[in-house]
Amino acid sequence: MDLSLLNDRQREAVKTTEGPLLVLAGAGSGKTRVLTHRIAYLIQENGVAPWNILALTFTNKAAGEMRERVGNLLGAGVNDMWVMTFHSCCARILRSEIEQLGYERTFVIYDDADQQSLLKKIIRDLNLNDKIFTPRDLSGKISEAKNQSLDALSYLRDGYAQKEVVAVFQAYQRQLKQCNALDFDDLLLFVLQLFERFPEVLEKYRKKFHYILVDEYQDTNLVQYHIVHKLASLHRNICVVGDDDQSIYGWRGADIRNILEFEKDFPGASVIRLEQNYRSTEVILNAANIVISNNRSRKKKELWTQQKGGEPIDVYEAMDERDEANRIANRILEGARYGDRRYDDYAILYRTHVQSRVIEMYLQSYDIPYRVYGGLSFFQRAEVKDIVAYLRLLQNSADDVAFLRIINVPRRGIGDSSVDALQAFASARTQPLLHAIMQLQDGDIAKAAREKFSAFAEMLSDVYMQFGVKSFPDVVEYLLGVIGYDAYLQADRKENYEARADIVKEFVGYIREFTEAMDETKVDVLSAFLENVALFSATDQMDDQNGRVSMMTLHSAKGLEFPVVFLCGLEDGLFPSMQSAYDPEKLEEERRLCYVGITRARQKLYLSHAKQRMLYGKITPAMPSRFLTELEEALPESSKPAPKPTQLKTAPPQQAFGISMHALKTGTQQSAIRHEASKPEMKPVEHDVSYTPGQRVRHKAFGEGTVLAVNGGGASSIVEIAFDNGANKKFAAAFAPIEVL
């Protein structure tokens, strides 16, 4: 096994195969390389069988990449190795074990939209006030309960949840079971329950997995933590890789303590830090370090790089979101048409999906090819969801959510009243809707409706028969023909017909591709396909050299890298988001998100914010993000004493720290002052102290130094510090992250 391309730390992480190991891998420090080499090393040097290895990731893309790279290293098949996402892994285990929990193996996975519509129905059934109890709100609470606790019900009760919430939770769980469906959280939770209630099942899997690897460990939630813990309890060869500075899924239940307390959870664990960054220039890394140094709760890490210097970071203050988009488009044009950049060198990152629209418009107007990841994805298109709903009903006849979606799509003259009648009939017998149709007798519901329902059921059963004789894609084509989907699309809305028909065509093509890539008829294609659809994620569709500019949210960008990155919409209220402004923990998570964004860039980073932005049809003024302010604090010129706006505007671009100020903020300092003034409690106490010359201090980014002079007084006082590393810097005393020693 050739480990010569690895540095010492990386090599150590590869070779420390026995016992628990925590690899703290900073951004761009080669963690994927370590993971892949480690797996290859286990197999080739230690003679470990591939089927004794479990590698867990968060996205299919990461899993696929890992599998491919290990394959390249070994030059051999790695088919028996479990390299997959947490959710796929759990789905796979449940596919063979779930009957013990009283579900059928044909269970389907409910995505967010399914969950919402089920909850909507429950809210109606329970006669709750839908102004107070919204599906969104409730699904959040339910998910939180399932993530935070092994016993979600008592979590809700002990947490003083409203009795309605508890009632909805119970109804929801009951209905899921009746539909033979699991939501995302159940996928994980049920595996854990399985392990707890049936020790022999746990025994089977923990015997199987001699070596376990977990990527992005900082993003695991409590349930995932327990699953990993149990699986690793026999062999104890567990290697987790993560970076607490990149923990950005706290809102989804990820618990940063999992990584912070790994050494406590696995006594005798080795810890290896990867701190050399191979991705970014010094300029970019510096900016990242400065931003993240404003966070208090973190493991101390110092990322460094050999790539000294680098292109300056470009900060742009746009008039509005169109100006911002226009400039981004222009920069890309410059680089791609007249420079030596390719379109796929570029990524445009933003906090929220809504920001993508304007940017798309401008890219289109300049004929710049791009691709938006996430957002309204292919699988969320109505046409695709319709077809998927049919397939789900074929796979699992109890899937009421799917049933309700398509019972009248295309129109077959079955209206709300008929459906209501059927629902009443079915729920009286606690039966799934499709099953209930078979039980209908004369007089149960209107005769005309009954006939239509029966025809529907017969049609489905006819399609189902085709599975025996036709290939999966052909069954789908057959289905589309039988229900007259194309005619429906034509009749429904003429203007959109072509686009919608294309979606259907594309989807059928996707089904063909998927089927061909499958392992013969080894597994159930339909069930594998539906699982793939349900667990598909935003970045899974990514291909590296697609000749297009990539656009995505900061969350989706984690784990990726690009030569040039635009980080846009750096405005307070947008990024960091409004709802995190007054919560220090949330704010730190936003800051980590900013850190993730900056560290995606290899060579050039563009930052931008708009002075005003159109938001839900209203023009809203916006101040620069505090993260921009934090970056500027490290700059000599922004620390000039209480500057008049005009002075600032004419100041020359300053590149000492690699940040050229194309538009020197008149608003930036003011915004900082406004924020501090309106929320004084946000300001760390030590910032109020007045500094005196000769004092020893520590700056979060520059280290220790001595105070040279203090100019001015009060909020606008400027402190000049000679740092031990030789640098002399000035700071606005009120805002700089300085502590007195």
Place this chain on the structure above:
DNA sequence: ATCGATAGAGTTTTT
């Protein structure tokens, strides 16, 4: 039962 118009509400991030 279906269609169209109009009012209303809501947006952070996602496996």
Place this chain on the structure above:
DNA sequence: CTCTATCGAT
């Protein structure tokens, strides 16, 4: 602004 839910007309 855009998606959705609801209501009234056919």
